Amino acid sequence: MLTIDSLTVRLGHRTVVDALSAALPPGEISLILGHNGAGKSTLLRTIAGLLRPAGGSIALDGADIARRSPVEVARSGVVLVPQGRGVFADLSVAENIKLGMWNARRLGRSTTDTERARLDDARELFPVLDEQWHSRAGSLSGGQQQQVAIARAFLANPKVLLLDEPSVGLSPKLADVVLTTVASLRREDRIIVLVEQNVHQALAVADSVAVMRAGAVEQHGLAPSDIAQQDLAAIF
Numbered sequence: 001m002l003t004i005d006s007l008t009v010r011l012g013h014r015t016v017v018d019a020l021s022a023a024l025p026p027g028e029i030s031l032i033l034g035h036n037g038a039g040k041s042t043l044l045r046t047i048a049g050l051l052r053p054a055g056g057s058i059a060l061d062g063a064d065i066a067r068r069s070p071v072e073v074a075r076s077g078v079v080l081v082p083q084g085r086g087v088f089a090d091l092s093v094a095e096n097i098k099l100g101m102w103n104a105r106r107l108g109r110s111t112t113d114t115e116r117a118r119l120d121d122a123r124e125l126f127p128v129l130d131e132q133w134h135s136r137a138g139s140l141s142g143g144q145q146q147q148v149a150i151a152r153a154f155l156a157n158p159k160v161l162l163l164d165e166p167s168v169g170l171s172p173k174l175a176d177v178v179l180t181t182v183a184s185l186r187r188e189d190r191i192i193v194l195v196e197q198n199v200h201q202a203l204a205v206a207d208s209v210a211v212m213r214a215g216a217v218e219q220h221g222l223a224p225s226d227i228a229q230q231d232l233a234a235i236f
């Protein structure tokens with residue numbers, strides 16, 4: 001369980017995350033909705049250890065990770081796929097994906113024994129990438145590059161996977177493919193936090209929904225099927 005309690009993050013003089021509390025359970029995809037500037041990316045970056053909160057706590061299975069270094073947070077199994085793909089265009093698909101594996105090894109979260117099986121799993125989960133395993137990543141479509149970024153995170157064997165708008169800039173069809181891939185990464189002991197603007201497609205794969213407004217959680221634990229059109233109009 002990832003338990004966030006009274007988390008406050010200031011950027012300059014602005015309070016961007018304001019006494020936010022939420023509980024994100026394993027085995028679920030928790031979708032975070034909110035208008036531009038609500039603080040969603042800042043929340044993900046703080047969970048990943050890239051920003052130091054001014055107050056509050058972030059507990060992963062009971063241990064407070066809020067003020068640990070990014071490396072220590074990664075070592076505890078938190079992986080962020082930030083906005084923008086962060087794919088190395090001149091490296092092959094395979095090399096890009098293996099970077100996740102090497103990173104996990106460096107952090108002590110992977111052994112050579114498990115890596116082979118995990119690589120095979122990745123090729124099965126991402127058949128499009130398997131077909132282009134040795135192609136230059138920069139030659140892939142936007143949707144495929146996004147899949148490379150997600151596959152790299154998968155290879156890092158995350159306990160907590162944070163995805164910041166993975167379908168941004170993609171056609172509805174490719175967004176669907178990417179979000180279906182995200183859904184296939186759901187595992188009993190894995191916490192997946194998804195920030196998305198492609199709301200309808202994200203609702204189709206989410207297990208629960210939280211709504212952020214002005215840095216705080218306005219509603220949480222909502223069932224995706226309970227979110228009606230008029231609610232969405234009020235959120236955005």
Ligand SMILES: Nc1ncnc2c1ncn2[C@@H]1O[C@H](COP(=O)(O)OP(=O)(O)OP(=O)(O)O)[C@@H](O)[C@H]1O
Nearest residue numbers: 011012014016034035036037038039040041042043
């Ligand atoms: N370095 C910074 N200094 C001051 N304010 C910042 C800084 N970075 C972001 N902000 C502000 O913090 C607020 C929250 O930004 P954040 O990117 O977390 O929102 P978001 O909900 O992810 O929005 P979006 O959907 O546009 O990415 C925004 O108003 C933004 O302008």
